[in-house]
Amino acid sequence: MSETILKMQGIQKYFPGVHALDDAQLEVRAGEVLALIGENGAGKSTLMKILTGIYAKDGGTVELFGESVEITSPRDAQEKGISIVHQELNLMQDLTVAENIFIGRESERGLFLDKAEQNRKTEELLKSLHLDISPKTVVRRLTVAKQQMVEIAKALSYNNTKILIMDEPSTALTESEIEDLFTFIRQLKATGVGIIYISHRMNELFQITDRITVMRDGQYVGTVQTAETNMDEIVQMMVGRVIYEEPKSQSNVPEDAPVVLEAVGLESLEVKNVSFKLKKGEILGFSGLMGAGRTETMRLICGADKRTGGKIIVNGKEVNIRTPKDAVRAGIGYLSEDRKRYGLCLGLSVADNTVLPSLDMVCSAAFVNEKKVAVEAGKYKEQLATKTPTVKTLVRSLSGGNQQKVVVSKWLMRDCDILIFDEPTKGIDVGAKSEIYKLMNKLASEGKSIIMISSEMPELLRMSDRIVVMCEGRVTGELDIAEATQEKIMTFATKREVG
C-alpha cells in the first residue's frame, strides 16, 4: 500500500443554521485516483473548499504528508501542493492559453512580460499532456472541451502539485476527449500525484478510480476499493436504495400515434437539413457528440436562434416560429442544459419563475393575483414533488434537480405539450436523476411529447422510445429503442460526411 499523503479527519463546518459537514473524513494516497461521490448537498464541494482554503473549517484536522497543517487561503493551498480544477470554467475568455495558465505567475524580464518564454513553457506543458492547442490561441476561440483541458493543464502547471482535485471534469467532454483525459490521469498517477475525482458518472468511476469514498448529508459513509464493488453497492451507499434500472427494451408508443411535431429540412449555420418527427407520448432521444448540432437544432425549434431554412409543423399545421414567443404559443417548451443561464431567473422566487410564461393566466384585470400565483405554483410544486420550503423561496437556493423541476412546472403551467429537455440530468445527483426520469416517463404517459438531448448513453437507452443521432449538424441515423445499442449509436455519431 502506498503512502498516505492527505488525511482529513473529523472535519466540521457550520453555515448559518446548517451543519454542512459533520465528522467528514478523507484519505488520499500517493499515486491513486480517489473518487469522491455523494448526492448534491452531501458536502463534497464544501469539503473540497475547506481543503483548498476557500472556507475555514470549524473543527477537525488536516494532515499533509503526516504533518498537521492549516490551509488559510487558495494560494496557501496551491503552495502546499493542492490544486483544483473547478467544475465551472474559470478562464479569462479574452486572454490566450498561455496567459491563462500563467496568470499570477507571469514570466518577466525586468519590468516587462516575457511572452516568448511564457509561450515556450506553455507549449512544453501542453505537449507533455498531448494537447494539440497553440499557447497563443485566445481562449474564447476554443471549444468548451478544449477549455476544460486548458483548465486541467493550468492546475498541473504548478510543479509542486501533489494533490489534484477534479470536480466533474468530464461534464463538457466528448467520449474521445474523456479517453484523453483518462490518459493524462494515468500518466499523472504514475508520477505519484494523488487525485481526487468528483463525478456523477458512474461508469467513469469504474474506469479510472482506485478507491471510492462516499459522502451523504455532510457525513462520511465509507470507502471501498473500486475493483471490489459494483454500481448498485455504491448507489446504495449514496442514497440508501437501489435505483439502477435496465435499458428500455421496447417503445411505449403505438405505431399509429399522431405526429405532434415535425421538422423538415431545418437549416442554420450549425444545422444542416435536419428533419425528424415526434409522436404524441413519445420520448425521442437525441444523441451525438459534442458539437453535433443537437442543441442548435432545438434552439431553432424554440425560436431562440434564427432559422435560415426549413419548416416546423406542429399538430399538422405549419407554424412560423421566429421568436421564443411563437414557440411557446405553439406549445413548445425548452428546458436548457444551462438552467441558470437560459431557464431560470435565479433571483426570483419559485412561484414567480413558475408563472413567468403564463402571467396572463394569473392576472385579474391589470394586476397580478398573488393568491392565484401561490396556488398555481403550489399545485405544480405538489405535482412534481419539488423540494422547496415554500413557493416564495428563491430559486437560487434550490438544488439542481429541484431547479429543473421548477423549469418543468413553468412549461406545464403554460400547457406546453411538447417539451424539449436538453441534458435534463446534467449536474444532477443520482437520486434526483431517477426522479427526473420518473417525471419524464409520467409526462410522456400523460400524453406529453418529449425530446431529450443527452450525452449519456445509458440515459438515452433507458429513457427513449426512439433515438435520433446527429453528427456535425446533420441527422446521421435513427434507431428504434428495440434495435438501439451503444455501438450502433456511436457508429452513427461518428459518421462524418466525407469531403
Added chain:
Amino acid sequence: MANKVKKLGENKLDLQKLLAPIALVILYVGFSYLCPVLNNVKFFSTDYLITILESSYYIGLMGFGVTFIIITGGIDLSLGTVMMCAALLGGYAFKSGWNLILAVILTILVGVVFGVLNGLMVAKLKLPPFIATLGTQMVSMGIGSIITKVQSQTWPVATAEVGGWFKKVFIRAEIFGIKGFPVGAFWLFGFFIIAALILHKTKFGRYTYAIGSNEEAARLSGINVDNWKIAVYALSGFFIGMSGLLYAAAYTTITPGTGNGREMDGITAVVIGGTSMSGGSGTMVGTLIGVFIMSVLKAGLSALGLQAPWQTFCTGLVVIGAVLLDIQRTKAANRVKKS
C-alpha cells in the same frame, strides 16, 4: 429545524432592510438637533419640512422612473437633462403663446419621447444603456438650448394673470384653510403609489424583474423582451416628464444647458433605496426612502450653512455607504442560501 433557520436568516435580512429608514430618521433627528446649535437654524419646523418635501419632488419622480430601468439591469444617464429639456420646451411653448395645458402636456411628452428613444436604442439597436443614454443626455441638453436659443424660460408664477393656477396645482395652494399647503406632495405620493402598484402588482412589474434577473431566460419563456424594455424606458420617460413639470413649478425659471449631474440625484436615491445596480431586485418604497434621505441631506447641510460643494461631498459618502451596505446585504443573503 431547517425552517426555523430560514426564518432566522430572513429576520436578519429584514433588519437590514430597515437600515435605510433608520438612517433617514437618524439624519432628520441629527439635523434637527445640530442645526439650532451650530447655525442657529430651526431645522425641526414646518417650513423646513416643506423645503425638504419640495426638493424631493423632482428627485422622487426621476427616482420612481429610473427604478424600473435599473431593475431591468439598465441605467439612464439622461434623466437630468431630459427633465430640463422637457421643462424648457414646455416653458418655451407657453411663452410662444401655447395654452398652458398644452404646454404641460408637451412637457410630459418630451419625457416620453426621449424615453422611447432610449428604449429603442437599448432594445432594438442593442446599444449598452450607459452609452445610449449618455448620448441622449447630450442630445437633450443640446435640443433644449437650440430650440430656446439659449434663453432662460420662465413658467407662470402664482400671481400671474395667465396660468396662475400652475403653481397652485403643482406646488402650493391654499387648501384646508392652510396657506401655502404643499400640494406637490399629493403628486409625489400619488405617483409613488402608481409606480409601486405597477412595479409590484402588475405583469409589467413582473417582467421588469424577470428581465433584470435573467434576460435570456425571460426571452426563452416567451416574453417579448425588446418590447417590454422599450415600454420600461417609455414609462420612465413619462415620470421624467412629470419631474420636469414639478421642477418647473418649484423653481419657475429654467436655464438652458443645465440639468447635467441631476440624474445622479435620482440614481443615487434609487441605489440608497437598496435597488441593485445589477438588476433583478429593488423596491419602490426603498426608492422613496432614498429620495427623502437625499433631500433631508441637501436641506440639512444647507441649514448647517454648508453649501453645494459640501452637499456633493456628503452625498458621495452616502452613496458609497449605501452600496457597501448593499454588498453586505447580498453577502448575508447568499450565506444563508449556501447549504
